[in-house]
Structures are given as structure tokens and as C-alpha cells.
Amino acid sequence: MQALSFAVHIPLVCFGISFPAMVLFVEGLYLRTGDPLYKALAKRWSKVMLILFAIGVVTGTILSFELGLLWPEFMATFGAVFGDAFALEGFSFFIEAIFIAIYVYGWDRLPRRTHFLTGIPTVITGFVGSMMVIAVNSWMNNPTGFSIENGLVIDVRPLEALFNDNLWHELVHMYLAGYVVAGFVVAGVYAWSWLHGKHDRYHRTALVVALSVAALAAPAQVLVGDWAARTVAERQPTKLAALEGLGPTTKDAPIHIGGIYDEDERKVKSGIEIPKALSLLAFHDPDATVQGLEAVPPQDRPPVNVVRFSFQSMVAIGTGLAALSILYLAVWWRKRRLPRSAWFYRAVVAAGPLSVVALICGWVTTEVGRQPWVVYRIMRTSEAVTGADGIPVGYGFLVAVYLCLGAVAFVMLRRLARRPIDTGEPHRETAVRGSERRVGGS
Amino acid sequence: MLPELAAAAIVVGLSAYLVLGGADFGAGFWDLTAGGARRGARVRGMIKIAMGPVWEANHVWLIFVLVVFWTAFPVAFGSVTSTLYVPLFAAAVGIIFRGAAFALRGEAATIAEARALGAAFALSSVLVPFFLGAAVGGIASGRVPVGNASGDALTSWWNATSVIVGALTVAAGAHLAAVFLAADSVRAGQPDLVRTFRTRALGSGLAAGALAIAGLLVVREDARSLFDGLTSGGGLALVLASGLAGLVTLGLEWRNRFELARYTAAVAVGSIVAGWAIAQRPDLLPGELTLDQAAASDATLVVLLISVAVGMLVLLPSLRYLFRLVLRGDLDTEFHPLTAGDDRTQA
Numbered sequence: 204m205q206a207l208s209f210a211v212h213i214p215l216v217c218f219g220i221s222f223p224a225m226v227l228f229v230e231g232l233y234l235r236t237g238d239p240l241y242k243a244l245a246k247r248w249s250k251v252m253l254i255l256f257a258i259g260v261v262t263g264t265i266l267s268f269e270l271g272l273l274w275p276e277f278m279a280t281f282g283a284v285f286g287d288a289f290a291l292e293g294f295s296f297f298i299e300a301i302f303i304a305i306y307v308y309g310w311d312r313l314p315r316r317t318h319f320l321t322g323i324p325t326v327i328t329g330f331v332g333s334m335m336v337i338a339v340n341s342w343m344n345n346p347t348g349f350s351i352e353n354g355l356v357i358d359v360r361p362l363e364a365l366f367n368d369n370l371w372h373e374l375v376h377m378y379l380a381g382y383v384v385a386g387f388v389v390a391g392v393y394a395w396s397w398l399h400g401k402h403d404r405y406h407r408t409a410l411v412v413a414l415s416v417a418a419l420a421a422p423a424q425v426l427v428g429d430w431a432a433r434t435v436a437e438r439q440p441t442k443l444a445a446l447e448g449l450g451p452t453t454k455d456a457p458i459h460i461g462g463i464y465d466e467d468e469r470k471v472k473s474g475i476e477i478p479k480a481l482s483l484l485a486f487h488d489p490d491a492t493v494q495g496l497e498a499v500p501p502q503d504r505p506p507v508n509v510v511r512f513s514f515q516s517m518v519a520i521g522t523g524l525a526a527l528s529i530l531y532l533a534v535w536w537r538k539r540r541l542p543r544s545a546w547f548y549r550a551v552v553a554a555g556p557l558s559v560v561a562l563i564c565g566w567v568t569t570e571v572g573r574q575p576w577v578v579y580r581i582m583r584t585s586e587a588v589t590g591a592d593g594i595p596v597g598y599g600f601l602v603a604v605y606l607c608l609g610a611v612a613f614v615m616l617r618r619l620a621r622r623p624i625d626t627g628e629p630h631r632e633t634a635v636r637g638s639e640r641r642v643g644g645s
Numbered sequence: 646m647l648p649e650l651a652a653a654a655i656v657v658g659l660s661a662y663l664v665l666g667g668a669d670f671g672a673g674f675w676d677l678t679a680g681g682a683r684r685g686a687r688v689r690g691m692i693k694i695a696m697g698p699v700w701e702a703n704h705v706w707l708i709f710v711l712v713v714f715w716t717a718f719p720v721a722f723g724s725v726t727s728t729l730y731v732p733l734f735a736a737a738v739g740i741i742f743r744g745a746a747f748a749l750r751g752e753a754a755t756i757a758e759a760r761a762l763g764a765a766f767a768l769s770s771v772l773v774p775f776f777l778g779a780a781v782g783g784i785a786s787g788r789v790p791v792g793n794a795s796g797d798a799l800t801s802w803w804n805a806t807s808v809i810v811g812a813l814t815v816a817a818g819a820h821l822a823a824v825f826l827a828a829d830s831v832r833a834g835q836p837d838l839v840r841t842f843r844t845r846a847l848g849s850g851l852a853a854g855a856l857a858i859a860g861l862l863v864v865r866e867d868a869r870s871l872f873d874g875l876t877s878g879g880g881l882a883l884v885l886a887s888g889l890a891g892l893v894t895l896g897l898e899w900r901n902r903f904e905l906a907r908y909t910a911a912v913a914v915g916s917i918v919a920g921w922a923i924a925q926r927p928d929l930l931p932g933e934l935t936l937d938q939a940a941a942s943d944a945t946l947v948v949l950l951i952s953v954a955v956g957m958l959v960l961l962p963s964l965r966y967l968f969r970l971v972l973r974g975d976l977d978t979e980f981h982p983l984t985a986g987d988d989r990t991q992a
Contacts, residue, residue, distance in 0.1 A: 260704060261744035267711045268737040272726050275793050278715050279723030283941030286716020287948045293712045294956035297705040301963045304702060305970060313970075324963070359941070361948040604741055611762075 215259040220333050220381030222252045223303075223325040225389070225416055229408075230319055244409055246310055248389075251616060253307045258612055260300065277577055277587035280356055284349050285339045287361045292335035295328035302328070330378065334370075337377050341369035344569070345438055346578050369438065372431045373569075379424045380565065383524065384558045386417025391555025394548040411541070414551065417558075418528035425525045428518070429484065435572075436485035439579065440494035441503070442572040445510040447471075447481050449495045456481035456493035460515070464507045469497070471511075505574040513567040520561035524554055647950065648940035651717035652929070654953050655710055656922045660915035662706035664821060667814065667914065669703050671822025672696055673743065673770020674815065675845060676763065689763070691838050695829040702967060704744070716949050718939040720791065721929050725780075728789045728796030732776040732807075739769035739776065771815055778814030782807030785921060786868035787931035805867045809860045816853040817914050823849050824894070824910045828903035832972075839901070846898045846906070854891050857917070870931060874924025883920030887913045 226248045233241035267289070270278055302324040309318050342348070348364025349356050390413035396406050436443045443449075449456055450469030458481045462474020482491040496504050527550055534542045541547075577584040672692045679685030715722040726733060742765045779802040783789055786806040789796050801807075827842035861884075865872040874880045890913035897906035925931050929939045940946065 257744055261741050264704065264708055264740050264744075265737050267708055268726075268733060270715070272730050272733060272737075275723035275727035278726070279720045279793075282715040282719025282722060283717075283945040286712065286719070286941070287945065287952055289712040290709075290716055290949055290952045291956065293705065293709045294952070294960055296708060297702065297956075297960055298963050300702045300705050301960075301967045305967055309970070359945050361945050604738060608741065 215255055215262060216333060216381065218252065218255045218259070218381075218385050220329045220378060221385040221416065222248065222255070222389075223322060223329055224382075225385070225412060226252060227319065227322045227326060229412060230322065234315060234319060240405055240408065244405065244412075249307050249310070253303060254612065254616065256300070256303050258608065260296075261608075263296065274577070274587045277582065280582065280587075281349075281578060284346075284356065284359050284361065284364050285342050288335040288338045288342075288365050292332050295332035295335070299325050299328040299332065329381075333377060333381070334374050335365075337374045338365045338367075338370050340569070341373045342367050343577065344373075344573055344579050345369040346581050351581070369434065372427065372434050376424070376427050376431050376565075379420045379427055380562055382420035383417050383424055384562050386413050386415075386420060387524065387551070387558040388555040389413035390417055391552045394551035398545060398548050398552070407541070410551075414531060415535075417524070417554075418531045421521070421524045421528040424521060428521060433485060433487070436493070439573070441496060441499050442505065442510070442569075443485060444494060444496040444498075445505045445507045445572055446514045446568065447493075448474075448507055448511050449481065449493060451497050452492065452495040454482070454492045455479045455490055456485075458484070464511060466507070503575065505572050510568055510572045513564040513571070517561045517564040517568060520557050520564070524558060524561070527551070527554060647943055647946040648717070648936040650950055651713060651940065651946055652922065652936055654713050654950070655717070656919055658706055658710040658713060660918045662703075662710060663814070663817065663918060664911045664914050665703040666706055667774060667818035668821040668825050669696055669818075670743075670770045670774045670815075671818035671820065671849075672826065673767045674819040675822060675826070675842075677767030677771065682760075687835070687838055688841060691826055691830055691833065691835065691842075694833070695826055702964065704740070707740075713949065713953065717941055717946060718929060718936075719941055721934055721939040723793065724791050724795070724930065724934075725784060725789055727793050728798070728801050729780045729783055731798055732780045732783075732802040736773050736776040736780070739773035742766070743769040743773060774814040774818050775811040776802075778811035779803070779807035781814075781921075782810035784930065785810070785871050785925060786864070787870070787933070789930050789933070791930065791933050805863045806860075806871075809856065809863045813853065813856045813860055816849055816856050817917075820846060820849040820853045821910050821914065824898065824903060824906045827898070828907055831903060839903075843898060843901065843903075846903075847895065850891065850895050850898065850910075854888075854895075857887070857891075868931075871921075871924055874926070875920060878923070880920050880924035883916045883923060887916035887920060890916065 226245050229241050229248065230245040232238070233245060302321050305313075305321045306318065306325065309321060313321065342364050345367045346364070347367050348360040348362070390410055393406050393410040393413065397410060432443070432446075435446070447456070447458060448462075448464035448471040450464075455478070457479060458477045459471040459474030460477070462471045464470070465472045479489040481493055483489045485491065485493060496507065530547070531542065534540070573579055575583050575585070577587045672695065676685075676689055676692055679688040783796075783802045783804070783806075786804065788801040788804065823842050823846035827839055827846055830836075830838035830842055861872065861875065864875065875884055890909045894906050894909040894913060897903070897909060927935045927937070929936050941949075
């Protein structure tokens with residue numbers, strides 16, 4: 204159930220992280236050039252931002268309820284260790300809510316510069332908020348900052364728990380993911396319009412801004428991904444083994460692309476094998492020894508194929524997105540224009556939903572890869588769960604609610620997109636109408 | 646000392662949520678009871694402009710309360726959420742509906758859509774405060790034992806105290822909303838709406854007062870130790886303060902001083918919450934767990950309190966800025982009746 208809520212919440216978070224920066228960038232262009240087109244675009248985007256944020260508040264509230272409703276033992280045991288992160292997250296969420304409201308309602312009512320400045324806190328709090336949530340997650344992967352005696356948590360050192368060694372790569376990975384997802388989803392929408400013959404300046408500007416954001420973030424994400432994988436290799440060898448379907452501990456470990464892990468034969472079947480690649484990638488040494496799944500007893504291993512499939516999907520999509528980004532950047536660099544092929548725009552349209560898929564796969568990888576532990580090597584998921592019954596009923600209900608929410612949000616955003624664009628120059632409005640907007644994942 | 650400070654932070658957060666978030670829920674109550682599409686259009690239009698800019702901010706208070714609760718008193722938090730999962734889940738679903746419906750309502754284009762969204766918005770506005778109030782009633786009357794889902798799933802929140810607290814929460818929210826809306830109508834220059842909300846404010850104020858007195862009688866039978874706490878020492882002082890603030894509020898409403906009544910109404914509600922906290926001191930879960938037993942270690946509390954203090958340093962000026970802009974009318978959208986098929990709400 205929590206997984207479901209996260210799957211809805213995470214794509215919204217991406218918009219919370221990166222959309223304010225994009226909106227502010229466009230408004231900054233307006234302040235510099237005075238071109239009403241930029242203002243129209245920023246204003247339009249800020250309304251989308253408000254709707255997505257409102258839904259994000261709702262899903263975020265639900266998540267904090269669910270933490271207690273579903274995982275009372277987890278909260279009861281460790282609430283004191285990581286709670287402070289959520290306290291800070293709560294504040295940044297709060298401040299983001301305040302300034303988003305001022306920003307969106309303040310168009311044309313506040314002086315221009317003031318209005319621009321009120322947008323800045325939303326960018327900062329988006330960053331701090333995500334940092335704190337990631338701090339909790341990274342702590343679950345790398346629990347430090349407390350001791351356990353007779354099953355009781357004692358000697359809590361909250362700051363040490365929050366700023367654990369896993370924080371930095373997870374944070375950078377997630378933060379960039381925010382820009383990749385929001386950038387590609389927005390760019391996908393405008394690429395769709397482009398394919399339907401809307402080649403005016405408004406659509407072109409929107410496409411270029413969103414696509415540039417995504418294209419700068421996506422290749423960087425590949426490098427950060429490598430950093431993340433190496434940290435996992437070092438700290439959570441079982442997770443790494445699950446990622447790659449590595450049964451016995453192996454020297455010169457290979458990577459398999461595709462295929463299925465067979466538990467009886469302890470290896471990946473019908474995949475393409477790349478010799479020594481795993482040792483090379485994980486430890487930057489082709490001869491390194493990589494610890495396999497069998498280093499831990501069977502009940503301590505995660506469901507290998509789920510983890511592996513998610514991981515490979517994420518990597519595949521991520522690589523594809525990076526390639527698309529480099530193509531775009533190369534064409535822009537050499538020729539100072541957008542690529543002309545319709546296939547490029549079709550690819551960008553596809554990149555929107557695909558980036559959301561990659562995001563969710565990445566999150567499945569880290570969460571399921573940690574199983575059966577909720578707190579790595581300290582508390583099992585089964586020990587954390589609520590003793591209350593009625594979970595399946597609640598689950599079904601929540602699915603229905605989210606489906607409604609998604610449908611309604613989709614319809615509303617679509618309607619917003621169909622409104623004439625408010626450039627302050629009425630004669631141009633008729634030319635630029637209609638584009639489809641998608642809310643990723645919800 | 647540290648546990649008390651953390652508890653105080655929760656009380657302050659809960660009061661703020663009850664006053665600001667509660668008023669939003671109360672506005673939903675007036676939306677629900679505003680009558681048919683045409684008759685209720687002006688009331689609904691006013692509600693919309695009053696709530697627009699502050700809606701998200703008001704609801705983050707709840708997140709603040711939950712977060713401080715689970716950090717400072719993790720064991721109690723686990724016990725409360727696993728025993729009271731029914732009302733909490735109901736409230737959570739209500740919050741989803743409400744937030745979504747309110748955020749999206751301005752975009753509704755057809756009568757059917759606006760009705761459906763409006764109904765979801767208004768109905769959940771009543772259900773959320775009721776269930777949250779009922780959950781508080783369950784805690785206050787000592788029906789939440791320590792442990793994973795060890796309390797009764799039904800009677801922990803479906804009992805005399807819970808029901809009366811739930812009803813009181815709905816009434817208090819409705820009253821706050823009516824006062825705020827009356828003041829906003831004055832600012833928007835809509836005298837007929839001022840009269841409408843004045844009537845509602847007086848009516849709901851009397852209802853809330855009656856429920857509060859009835860509540861004391863119910864608690865006397867149902868949860869004697871809570872009653873004793875409310876009728877002696879600091880508890881009694883706060884109950885009296887709340888009653889006094891309530892009377893002053895009614896007087897101000899009678900004389901059309903709504904801007905001042907905003908604050909006295911908030912004081913009336915806030916003192917009840919504080920009174921409850923004082924009344925069950927030193928227990929967090931009455932009869933089960935004291936504040937000190939429930940508290941997390943000092944290290945956690947220190948970091949938490951410092952975070953809260955630093956957070957407040959940033960938050961309060963921000964909030965002040967937002968409220969000042971709102972109360973000055975800088976963020977007001979133009980007033981017009983909200984009917985179905987209305988597409989002018991957002992440019």
C-alpha cells in the first residue's frame with residue numbers, strides 16, 4: 204500500500220524539485236527581455252506546478268499517515284532515530300507551500316522583482332525537503348547513529364544517522380532524477396504538440412527549456428549511477444549480487460544483459476554475458492572478487508528477478524535517455540537548431556513516460572533490493588508491519604481513489620492546456636492552443 | 646523538561662491545525678449546506694477566494710504534528726496509529742478527496758463535474774474533522790493501550806467521548822470558518838454575504854458552546870480522570886478561558902467586529918486543546934504511558950527541538966508574509982459567484 208502511494212508521490216516530487224527552477228528560469232528570461240511570451244509560459248507552468256503541488260501535499264500527508272498506520276513497529280522502534288529528518292522535511296514542505304501560494308497568486312499583484320524572489324524559496328525547500336527524505340532512506344540502507352541493547356534502541360545520535368555515508372550519492376541521484384523526469388515529461392508534452400504541427404515560438408521555447416534541462420541532467424545521471432553502484436557494491440554486497448543475479452561469490456564476475464536468474468542453477472540463463480564487466484564496473488578492476496548471493500542464508504536474500512529486472516530496465520532507459528540527450532545537445536551545439544527528424548520528436552514524447560518508468564524502477568531496485576530488511580541487517584520488514592487487519596480492503600480502496608485522482612488531474616491539466624495562452628496580445632492567442640499534458644505515474 | 650517541550654510543540658501545532666485547517670474544513674461545511682447551485686453560488690464563490698492562497702499552508706500543520714509526534718514519542722505513535730487505524734485511514738482518505746477536489750474545482754467546466762467535485766470536497770470536509778476528533782477522543786479517554794494494534798479497533802473511537810469530541814471539532818471548524826468568511830466578505834465589499842456569514846457564525850458559535858458543555862458532561866461519565874483534570878488547576882483555567890473567549894467572540898460577531906473575532910475565536914479553540922493537554926498531564930496515553938516514559942532519548946529531543954526552533958525562525962516570518970498579503974487583499978482574486986459551468990475562475 205505504501206508502495207502504491209510512493210509510486211504516485213515520487214513523480215510529483217520530481218516536479219516539486221525541479222519545476223520551480225524551470226519556471227523561475229523562464230520568468231528570469233522575461234525579466235531580462237521583457238518578452239511577454241516568456242511570462243505567459245512561466246505563468247502557465249506555475250499553474251501546473253500549483254495543481255501538482257496540491258496533489259503532492261495530499262499524497263505526502265497520506266504517506267505520513269501510512270508510515271504510522273502500516274509500520275507501527277518500525278516507527279515505534281526507530282522513529283526517534285530518523286524522525287528529525289522528517290521534522291526538517293516538514294518545515295521545508297511548509298515553506299514551499301507558503302511560497303508556491305504567494306508565487307502563483309502573486310502574478311501581476313506583486314512587483315515583478317518581488318514576485319521573482321518569492322519563487323526562490325520553493326527551489327531551495329524542494330532541495331532541502333528531498334534531501335531529508337533521502338536521508339531517511341539512505342539511513343535505512345546504512346543504519347548508523349544508534350546502538351541496540353536487548354532489542355532496545357539506545358544512545359541515539361540523530362545527526363550521525365542523517366548524514367550517513369549513503370546520503371550523498373542517493374541524494375544526487377534522486378535530485379538529478381527530478382530534473383530528468385520533469386524535463387522529459389514536460390518536453391514530451393511539447394514534442395507531441397510539435398508533431399501535431401505547432402511550431403510557433405511559444406511551443407518552441409517551452410520545448411527547448413524543458414529538453415535542455417533534461418538533456419543536461421540525463422548524461423550526468425549515468426555517471427552518478429556508477430558512483431551509486433560502487434557504493435552499493437561496497438556496503439550492500441547482497442543487493443549488488445541481486446542486481447546482477449550473481450549466485451556464488453566470483454572473481455572476474457561477468458554482467459548478463461537480459462535473461463532470468465535461475466535459483467536452482469545459481470546463475471542467469473539466456474542473457475548476454477559480458478565477461479569481467481561486473482568486477483570492472485563495481486570495483487573499477489576487472490579481476491576483483493564480487494560477493495555473491497550465497498554469502499548470506501536464503502532467508503536473507505531479496506527476490507532476485509524483481510530487483511534485477513527493475514535495475515536493468517532503469518539502466519537501459521537511463522542509457523537511452525542519455526543518448527537522446529547527447530544527440531540533442533550535439534545538434535544544438537553544431538547547428539544551433541532543433542533536430543528536424545520527426546523520429547526525434549517521437550522519441551522525446553516516449554522519453555516522458557519512460558523516464559517515469561525508470562524512476563519507479565530505480566526506486567523498486569533500492570527498496571526491494573534491501574528486502575527482507577526494512578532497516579538493513581537490523582529489522583525485517585515482517586517485524587515492522589502493523590498487527591491490524593483490514594489492509595487488503597484499505598488497499599483496494601486506495602487504488603480506486605488514486606485512479607480517480609489521476610483521471611481527474613489529467614482532465615484538469617488537459618483543460619488548462621487548452622485555454623488560450625495569456626500573452627497580453629489577444630490576436631496571437633488563436634494560433635497557439637491545445638497540447639496534451641500528462642501527469643506521470645498518477 | 647524536554648518531553649514537555651516536545652509535547653508543547655505538538656499542542657501548538659495541533660491548535661494551529663485546528664484553527665487554520667479546521668477553518669478550511671468548516672468552509673467545506675458551509676459549502677455543503679449552502680443550498681442549490683444558484684442559491685449557494687455567492688457563498689461558494691466567497692469560500693473559494695478566501696481559501697485559495699492559504700489552503701496548502703494550512704494543511705501542512707498536520708504533517709508537522711505527525712512528524713513531531715513520531716519523533717518525540719515513537720512508541721505512543723505506533724500504538725495510536727495501529728489501534729486507531731479506522732478513523733485515521735478514514736481521515737486520510739477524506740484529506741485526499743478534499744485536497745484534490747478543492748485544487749481542481751476551479752477547473753470544472755460542466756455542471757455535473759462541479760457537483761461531483763463540490764460534493765466530494767464538502768462531504769470530506771465534515772468527515773475529516775469528525776474522525777480526527779474521534780481519534781483524539783479515543784486517546785483522551787484512555788482507550789489506546791501500548792502495543793501493536795492492541796486496542797479495540799471499533800470502540801477505541803466509537804464511544805461517547807469520541808463522538809462528542811468529533812462533533813465538537815466539526816462545530817468549532819464551522820464556527821471559525823464563518824467568522825473568517827464574514828471578515829473576508831467585509832474586505833471583499835459584499836454586505837449581503839457579511840450578513841449570511843454573521844448568522845452562520847452566531848449559530849455555529851452557540852452550537853459549539855452547547856457541544857462543549859455537553860462534552861464536559863459526557864466526559865464526566867465516560868472518562869472521569871479527564872474530567873477531573875479539566876475541572877481543576879490549569880485545566881480548569883484554560884476551560885474557563887476558552888468559554889470566556891467564546892462569549893467575547895459571540896459578542897464581537899453580534900456587533901459586526903469580525904476582524905477581531907478571528908483572533909478571539911482562535912483563542913477559544915486553542916485553549917481547549919491546551920486544556921486537554923494539561924488535563925491529562927503527566928500521561929500521554931492516559932493510564933498507560935506517561936510523557937517521560939514515552940519520550941525518545943534526550944539526544945533526539947534536543948535535535949528535534951533545535952530543528953523545530955530553527956524551522957520556526959524561517960517558517961513564522963514566511964507565514965506572516967503570506968497572511969499579511971492575504972489579509973491586505975494583495976492576493977485576492979476577483980469575487981464572483983461560483984456556479985457550475987463557470988470557467989472564469991482562473992485566467
